[in-house]
Amino acid sequence: MKEKQKRKQAAALSYQPEWTQAPQLIAKGKGKVAEQILEQARKHGIPIQEDPALVELLGNLEINEKIPEELYRAVAEVFAFIYQLDQQKQN
Structure with a gap:
């Protein structure tokens, strides 16, 4: 028997320290919704980390x-990853 493939999941976070004390979840989904979240991230140059x-x-x-x-x-590790990517792009 084939092992059932798990549906793709995605979540998007936002952190604006001038407005909130902690990052917040701004999108989440499974399957087609997850694909749309990832597509929008790629379209807008938002880094993606798989965890x-x-x-x-x-x-x-x-x-x-x-x-x-x-x-x-x-989440701090995710933001550190994004910061490193941003630094690499600037150099």
Whole structure:
């Protein structure tokens, strides 16, 4: 028997420190919605990091909900990854 393929999931975060104390979930979805989220990210040059465990946890949040403190470290690693990419592009 073939192993059932898991549907793709995606989550998008936003962090604007001048307005919020923590990053917040601005989009999430599975299947076709996940593909649309990823397509929009690529279209707008937004870096994508694959972390299935983190996406699974973020999927439990509501849209516009701030991430809980338990996820600060994992999300900080994502933002550090994005910062490094931005620095590489500038050099």
